[in-house]
């Protein structure tokens with residue numbers, strides 16, 4: 001057979017387990033690392049995986065010498081707020097002065113200031129800005145991700161954001177899973193009328209569905225934002241309308257969003273810094289993926305991180321994401337999150353690789369599609385300029401990617 005691309009002379013090929021369900025607990029420690037490997041692609045897919053010794057008799061249109069470097073599946077970032085207007089650097093001084101995140105929000109800043117900037121921006125301006133951040137994510141090795149709305153809090157602007165995600169999906173070969181996060185905050189004009197606002201967001205789900213603008217619905221379940229009861233009501237309505245469910249849960253206060261996520265069958269529960277022992281126990285018995293966001297904890301200057309070690313040791317499926325957004329975690333660098341996962345969450349390197357590939361894919365309904373390198377699956381991979389698979393979490397804050405391919409096509413090269 002004539003291949004399209006033959007990648008050879010791979011020092012270490014990282015092969016997360018081919019699985020139909022997220023890796024949970026002890027399974028997260030399993031990671032196959034194949035030395036002196038090679039693989040071949042045809043069209044968008046991988047068609048052969050073998051050893052370097054086997055390549056001499058193989059023919060391809062294009063050859064890529066990995067120069068004994070590390071190759072992994074394309075990374076998966078399952079939690080981003082990619083589409084937004086403006087920026088919030090002016091709030092840095094407030095953060096430095098110790099003003100809590102929720103207080104900035106309560107005073108009309110935070111999410112609400114991004115809402116104003118997003119309302120002012122045209123769809124074209126949002127596409128341009130999101131493209132800039134998306135191209136940076138791709139340069140860091142991300143080939144599958146999620147992007148939320150949530151900076152409109154009104155019909156017109158929420159739809160504008162989701163249409164931007166749809167545009168980006170057409171413009172770039174990477175896969176962007178879209179999430180409607182209409183109930184991200186309460187508009188000042190609706191203070192005291194949360195129920196009416198939530199009803200408006202529930203009705204907006206019908207338009208989102210009719211335009212096929214999002215696969216998931218999400219809500220910020222937090223003190224001063226939406227309660228457990230409101231979150232359950234919104235998410236079950238979304239489920240009725242055919243959306244998958246996600247929830248910003250137990251980010252700052254322990255309201256029990258983790259338990260709610262499991263009870264209603266959400267595909268993921270995100271943040272979980274303040275998840276209770278009961279919430280962790282429930283997660284371990286469920287298929288709900290814990291999406292941990294250590295970059296946000298770092299950026300908010302918090303001391304206590306999500307209890308990843310306890311979660312994994314009790315059997316939870318854990319993934320990692322940037323939570324890229326203009327206020328609580330302003331970085332597109334998933335590799336930095338890998339370092340924080342090692343240093344602050346005490347996750348092993350093998351667990352971290354599984355968390356940013358196969359488990360990240362399951363957190364956004366892409367399990368079995370993305371996050372692994374298998375014959376018959378998409379040829380989305382990264383060549384890393386590092387000596388071994390342990391190196392990325394060890395050397396933080398930089399970009400280790402050398403070449404990024406998405407579905408058999410080169411999308412970025414240093």
Ligand SMILES: O=C(O)CC1=NCN=C1
Pocket residue numbers: 081110111114220248251325326327328
């Ligand atoms: O602050 C933001 O813009 C993003 C965020 N939503 C919930 N937590 C953080």
Ligand SMILES: [Zn+2]
Pocket residue numbers: 079081248323325
């Ligand atoms: Zn978020």
